[in-house]
Amino acid sequence: MSEQFEPNIVAFLCNWCSYAGADLAGTSRIQYPANIKIIRVMCSGRVNPLYVVNALQQGADGVLVSGCHPGDCHYMEGNFYARRRLKLLKELLEFTGVDPRRFNMSWVSASEGHKWKEVVEKAVEDARAAGPFDQFRRRQIGW
Amino acid sequence: MSAMLLHKEKWSEFTGKLSGKNLWAPAVQGEMKKFARVAEGQTVHLDEDNTTVPPKALVFPQTETLCRFSLGQTDLELPGLDEEMVLLGVRPCDARAMALVEKLFRWDFEDPYYLERRERTTLIGLACNEPDLNCFCSSVGGGPASPEGLDILMSDLGESYLLEDITEKGKALVEEFKDLLEEAPADAVKQKEQLVEDAVAKIKWNVDPEGIPEALPQLWEDPLWEKVSAACLGCGICTYLCPTCHCFDIQDEVEGPAGRRCRMWDSCMFAEYTKHTSGHNPRPTRRERTRNRINHKYSYFVDKFGVIACVGCGRCSNLCPVNIDLIDILRQVKAAR
């Protein structure tokens, strides 16, 4: 059997819930795939949709954005804004022919180490199924 | 200069053979027409309309890598030379534009990127028998069969093409295709001259630029600039698609430990053109930018090189979404004089 494709996934995690959730998964020694490269942001509402586009341009095979559950946002409503925006982004990506499995969004609270593991597994599985991303990678065009 | 005839029944054989030489010819892509690589063995179909994107895009690409660099390496990596190419069906105006732009790239600094590529390009022109609505090449020193910048000039005589070699490069190419060509009779050349005359007579929407280069410096603060630029959107259509516009910007693009320095087209119609680091812009509004565009072509270039940097292809007037018409501006300039 040929070697399994290991996707690169960039994850934007909010400082207050999801990052702490991932941290909890770590301190609880919950095993989850190492394909995730975490970037900590203060709030999921801070994730500019262009971050996602840029990550894909620079070589990510998938992108994950994770924030607090609705109502739990440290800044009261940041994740509500993120939800609206990123849904539109997901639709736009899908419409232009980017595999929708490349972009995922999740709610993971600081106590959900196990959910974090599931989310990562799902994101990795999705990106793996979608294959290496080369549609609009910057590098392939005669740099 | 020799004149040869190419019968149209031999056209597909001619282009088929030519396609082995990295041949580029006009091709339609949706609403846009531009030069595209001709697959080997394929026949080229030439028609009346000029391309939306001028062939300058091949010699002076919109984005061009000047050098590459990477962390921990002191040497810069230079891009290799492009393959030699042949452009078929270049309009005389666009070829003349390349000859004009070359003056600039040879001026105080010889630009190796442009000149090398220009050197490695052979231009086979096609004279225009049917000028477009916005064409006015004959007003600005060119003509529907101007040989300037071309290596070979082709004229459509109906049954056949008349091929006239203009440069040594062109001569060599004609020599190579000798088998397909035959000596042109004297009346073929006469027929071509008649066609040129007819084509010039069809150009109606034009202006005589006499006096404009001298008038422009005096009209620097004239209210006409506000008037003609009021509707301008500040987009780059007129400049990007102009065959003589040659402004560029140089940027470094870095990703991870490596990057490249590249130059790309810039447009004097953009708000950030000549914007200083301080935030100050000597051309703060569309009035100054429009004025710059016209002055560059009809005054500054004339001062430096003695020739108007407009070849009358009419793209700016035709493609402007808000009808900012070069002919109209020039007429207003003449009226304000």
Added chain:
Amino acid sequence: MDLDKLRKTAAEIVSRDDVKYLLGWRRGTFGYRVAPYFIEDAAGVDELIFSPLCISNLATYLTLVEKLPVPRGQEPDQRKVALLVKGCDSRAVAQLLVEKGIKREEVVVIGLPCPGMVDRELLAEKYPETEAAAEVKWDGEDFLLVGEGGETAIPRTEVLAEKCRLCRHPNPVISDLTIGEPVEPWATADDSGVAEIEAKETAERWAYWEEQFSKCIRCYSCRNACPLCYCEDCILDRLDPTWVNRAVNFSENTAFHLARAFHLAGRCIECGECERVCPAGIPLGKLNRKLARTVREEYGFEPGLDPEAEPFQAGYKPDDPEEFIL
């Protein structure tokens, strides 16, 4: 269209002390061209027209015209700008008010119910342009071309602009005064081009858009012509950080077009200017309409109808759709 009444009203408005200029249209310099027209005094109204060729959206100029710093000791010009708006244009004005891009007291909005516009390129394809200026008129449902060769009747469906086929708001939604009788909204075509693309496989969709985005020369006419793209410091011009590289290739072009479409999500009023001005013929409207449809169908929001509305992306509802969230 009662042109005399329009000109008379325009002359009255432009003569007012509190009005700086009036934005209208005039016949272009040749062929079927029509140019935006800045009228500063009553004498200028003679050239003012409103015809099926007046397709451009003048609301763009409300934010496009540069506001230079006022020299010390001078008062800023507080006068209003008057403009003619069709149904779609008026939505741009309403949306600008929502976003506080303009203030209501800065503009005088003259509404013109619009029976539909002609796509100049379609028209020129069938009836080639000449250097002589020609005119197009409304003739009942259809159009009438008045040129050198006399009058030619043109069926509506032949040359109607795409945005007008899909138009749901032909009458101005906001105006200080309206000239002409309201028109009856027509049955809109349902082929907005979106469903057709959605029906394709992912790879086919990308093949389609890759070809489209590859054509882009990044002249930014779509951005500049858009009445709602008016950021003073556009991310596309930013160098630090560089959101989108200046290099023109399909990677950066894709990033640019995704950014442009996204920034108009929940804001685009479907005036079709981006698509009209594009020299490469990229169907930008399909991107906008796709997102507009999502916003309309899943969030029940349509921009540019209510000047008091909350901007779509600056708001939320606790029960917004979230079926896509893990």
